[in-house]
Amino acid sequence: MSKTNFDQTQKDTRERILDAAEQMFMQNGYDGTSMRLVTGVAGVNLAAANYHFGSKEALMQEVLRRRLEVINQERLRLLDEAEARAGGKPLKPSVIVECFFGTLLRVAADQKAGGETFLKLLGRTITDPSSFIRTFMAAEYADVLERYKQALFLSLPNVPKEEIVWRFHFMLGATSYAIAGTDTLHLVTDWQVNEGAVSQSENLLPRLMSFLIGGLRAPLPDTSVAPPAK
Amino acid sequence: MSKTNFDQTQKDTRERILDAAEQMFMQNGYDGTSMRLVTGVAGVNLAAANYHFGSKEALMQEVLRRRLEVINQERLRLLDEAEARAGGKPLKPSVIVECFFGTLLRVAADQKAGGETFLKLLGRTITDPSSFIRTFMAAEYADVLERYKQALFLSLPNVPKEEIVWRFHFMLGATSYAIAGTDTLHLVTDWQVNEGAVSQSENLLPRLMSFLIGGLRAPLPDTSVAPPAK
DNA sequence: GTCTATATCATGATAGAC
DNA sequence: GTCTATCATGATATAGAC
Numbered sequence: 001m002s003k004t005n006f007d008q009t010q011k012d013t014r015e016r017i018l019d020a021a022e023q024m025f026m027q028n029g030y031d032g033t034s035m036r037l038v039t040g041v042a043g044v045n046l047a048a049a050n051y052h053f054g055s056k057e058a059l060m061q062e063v064l065r066r067r068l069e070v071i072n073q074e075r076l077r078l079l080d081e082a083e084a085r086a087g088g089k090p091l092k093p094s095v096i097v098e099c100f101f102g103t104l105l106r107v108a109a110d111q112k113a114g115g116e117t118f119l120k121l122l123g124r125t126i127t128d129p130s131s132f133i134r135t136f137m138a139a140e141y142a143d144v145l146e147r148y149k150q151a152l153f154l155s156l157p158n159v160p161k162e163e164i165v166w167r168f169h170f171m172l173g174a175t176s177y178a179i180a181g182t183d184t185l186h187l188v189t190d191w192q193v194n195e196g197a198v199s200q201s202e203n204l205l206p207r208l209m210s211f212l213i214g215g216l217r218a219p220l221p222d223t224s225v226a227p228p229a230k
Numbered sequence: 231m232s233k234t235n236f237d238q239t240q241k242d243t244r245e246r247i248l249d250a251a252e253q254m255f256m257q258n259g260y261d262g263t264s265m266r267l268v269t270g271v272a273g274v275n276l277a278a279a280n281y282h283f284g285s286k287e288a289l290m291q292e293v294l295r296r297r298l299e300v301i302n303q304e305r306l307r308l309l310d311e312a313e314a315r316a317g318g319k320p321l322k323p324s325v326i327v328e329c330f331f332g333t334l335l336r337v338a339a340d341q342k343a344g345g346e347t348f349l350k351l352l353g354r355t356i357t358d359p360s361s362f363i364r365t366f367m368a369a370e371y372a373d374v375l376e377r378y379k380q381a382l383f384l385s386l387p388n389v390p391k392e393e394i395v396w397r398f399h400f401m402l403g404a405t406s407y408a409i410a411g412t413d414t415l416h417l418v419t420d421w422q423v424n425e426g427a428v429s430q431s432e433n434l435l436p437r438l439m440s441f442l443i444g445g446l447r448a449p450l451p452d453t454s455v456a457p458p459a460k
Numbered sequence: 461g462t463c464t465a466t467a468t469c470a471t472g473a474t475a476g477a478c
Numbered sequence: 479g480t481c482t483a484t485c486a487t488g489a490t491a492t493a494g495a496c
Contacts, residue, residue, distance in 0.1 A: 013461080013462085026359075027359060028359050029259070029261060029358070029359035029360070030261075031259060031260075031261030031262040032261040032359055032360065034488075034489060034490085035489080035490065035491085036488080036489080036490095044462085045462060045463055045464085046463095046490095046491090047461095047462070047463065047464085047491090047492080048461075048462060048463085050490080050491060050492075051461070051462080052461090055490080055491080056490070056491095123357065124357050124359065126407070126411065127353065127354050127357055127406075127407065127410045127411055128259070129256075129257060129258050129259035129262055129354060130258075130259070130262065163437065166437050166441075167437075167441055169407075169408060169411070170404040170407075170408055170438065170441045171404070172407060172411075173403050173404040173405070173406065173407020173408055173411065174400040174401070174403040174404040174407070174445070175403070176357075176403065176407055177356070177357065177399075177400075177402065177403020177404070177406055177407060178399060178400055178403055180357045181356065181357055181399070181402075181403065206451035206452060207393065207396050207397075207451050208400065209451065210448045210449060210450065210451040211396075211397055211400045211445040211446075211448055212445065213448065214444045214445040214446070214447060214448020214449070215404070215441040215442065215444045215445035215448070216441075216444070217444060218440045218441055218443060218444020218445070219440060219444070220440065221436035221437050221439065221440040222436060243479080243480090264470075264471060264472085265471080265472065265473085266470080266471075266472090274480085275480060275481055275482090276472095276473090276481095277473090277474080277479095277480070277481065277482085278479075278480065278481085280472080280473060280474075281479070281480080282479090285472080285473080286471095286472065286473090
């Protein structure tokens, strides 16, 4: 009865810790969150967290990994599908952008997948100063970014690759910030945006898409140079 | 000789603390930086920091304030000048965007004004989870943002105000991230961008400008609605 | 797997001599 | 204004009973 069981106890504790950590890291940042706070919110003992994850750093990585895995696989899948539909012809930039950033925002609408909380955490994590986080994110994102970069190169043959990379970078920033800085929105606006629901895909997604694609397709700056030969 | 003196000693210590704090906060974040580290780097005693600033929070605020003051006053001045030149006619959006974001990036080129270090700190600060930082930033930015918002409303009479606010928000994000996430750029690019000098205004500024203006002037999304009456 | 209890250390802040 | 010394607190992590 002990070996054949589902070990539901373990899974519950582990996931409660992950959920609590996700929320606290989002709210207070990595350095601003203590293991005591996490386990307190999770309603489990402090020692349990270290038993399941080994360290605070490992806990943070697992918080990020479990959701990024889903998102990035979906991103790759959607791009594959779009390319299959196109049958060899280059994709429209807007399709690529939608696959990448649309996937991210649709996760926020999905409560079960962690929703808004993880999205805000991700937005903040991307500029987090902790070096182990940056290293981890770079590794976790490497494949997807490479894949999307290549798709954009094919999609925009007349734009220097260097410029595309920069603009991808700008798009990432606009999106991360739009998500992470919900509070800061009150900096810029006086009236209430519909129920304050920034992550309501119906609102944010089309607005963001228009902006991103407008930026991506903007006239090239004067200093734009060709990418290195080879 | 003691009263009539310049009190150069005090000013030196104070500024050395500020400079060290700026650098450490940029590198490790607010929560990741201890007063001991700051005073260590500054080469002053721990107690001196508390004597001059009273608390860690107050130190952080002063780090931000001393540079934001300069930047934001320059932003207001340039906008005033541009409007005076236009003589009543609405400004071109590109002029407004250049006044706001161009000023910021030109600071990075100016070593004396703190340069790149502060810029990166600012980029990260904008999404910092600490509530006292967000409150402080909101207050410090309120006037400038209100002023630029109004200028953009006049400049883009056919775009719903709500949409303009959102796009301003996106522009802030793209810029902050472009600055803060210099390291993350290697996520997206394989080859070396010219000497890695992201803050070389000659490179980043025109690229960023094209992107921002392209986004700002993009076709409106379908869901765009008019701002609330009155 | 889970808990109590604790080891060990770093933090922000201050008191008080100089 | 600057220093030494110290307080009180809270941090990560682990040992060991159950």
